[in-house]
Amino acid sequence: MLIAVILAAPLLRAQAPTEVAPGIFAFTPNNTTDGLPDGNATVIIGSKAVLVVDAPSVRLSREHLRWIQSKTSLPVRYVVNTHWHLDHMSGNQVYADQFPGVEIIASGETRDLSIWRNPSTLAQQQALNPNNVAAARKQTLQSHATPYEAAHVLEALDKATREWPVWRETHLVQPTLTFEVEMDLDLGDRHVQLRKYVGHTTGDVVALIPEQGVLVTGDLVVAPVPYAFTSHFREWSESLARLMAMNGVKAIVPGHGPVLSSWDYVRSEKALIDTLLSQVRSAMHAGFTEANQVDSVTQHVDLSQFAAELAGNDPARQWAFKNYFLIPAIPHAFDELRVESF
DSSP states (O other): OOTTSOOOOOOOOOOOOEEEETTEEEEOOOOTTSSSOOOOEEEEEOSSOEEEEOOOOHHHHHHHHHHHHHHOOSOEEEEEOSSSOGGGTTTHHHHHHHOTTOEEEEEHHHHHHHHHHHHHHHHHHHHOOHHHHHHHHHHHHHSOOOHHHHHHHHHHHHHHHHHHHHHHTOOOOOOSEEESSEEEEEOSSOEEEEEEEOSSSTTEEEEEEGGGTEEEEEEEEESSSOOOTTOOHHHHHHHHHHHHTOTTOOEEEEEESOOBSSSHHHHHHHHHHHHHHHHHHHHHHTTOOSGGGHHHHHHTOOOHHHHHHHTTTOHHHHHHIIIIIIHHHHHHHHHHHHHHHO
């Protein structure tokens, strides 16, 4: 999830993790529908070393590290970044500072995109200092947003003010080790299989612990509503199908949201993506194929059944479905299908 959308809920301290399976723990802030959500982090404690999947904000990663050190004296040998968005890799510096030999692992695409995109993204965060937040609050109150949306923005700005001192001391630590298809890691009594997919980004990585049936997906799966920023929808659908074909998966740790115990939500997510693609194709077949016709394409897309299924009457979920999926998804899918048609 990109920091370009600065909307959020009140700042909370990290909660105790969920024990997904023996030795596997998931930190799930469960603020998926907030405007400045924190990514999940998964800790896998082996007999020889510890592996962490995703390192969200420096603040949270410090709390995660304190918890890890309260449980084991083993070093964190590996940190896996599932993709390049800062809410999944800002905390790399915490582990690099504490464990100088730690390998930070990602796909080659993730490292390239992080080097290209994240310096400016972090600079935007750091520029949102308390003085600028005050100006943004005033602008929000003068806007024509609904009362709910205005309150959502103001909560986000409050959180940004509280996070800013940590943002100011954040520095980027890029992946040190990359792979292109898959990689196996040995933690002693636990083996972790890393595999690369395309969907939420061009270089998504999932982590599978096959002996215990645990799959960590990054933002290929986000519950209760998916995030459509920087996405590639046709390949996303294919990747979800490949994940669901994996044998023996008992627990799914998404990039945001609670641990899932079945594929039910993922099936809904895939159906949403497939329906989006189908409806955008239909609009193009109706003659809306030019880049400046995205508004006409939008009028031909009706995903209300999925809004009802995933968001229901919950205003926070409705807001997230609109702002995190619908608004970015339609133009991205249109651009993707236009390129395919040439």
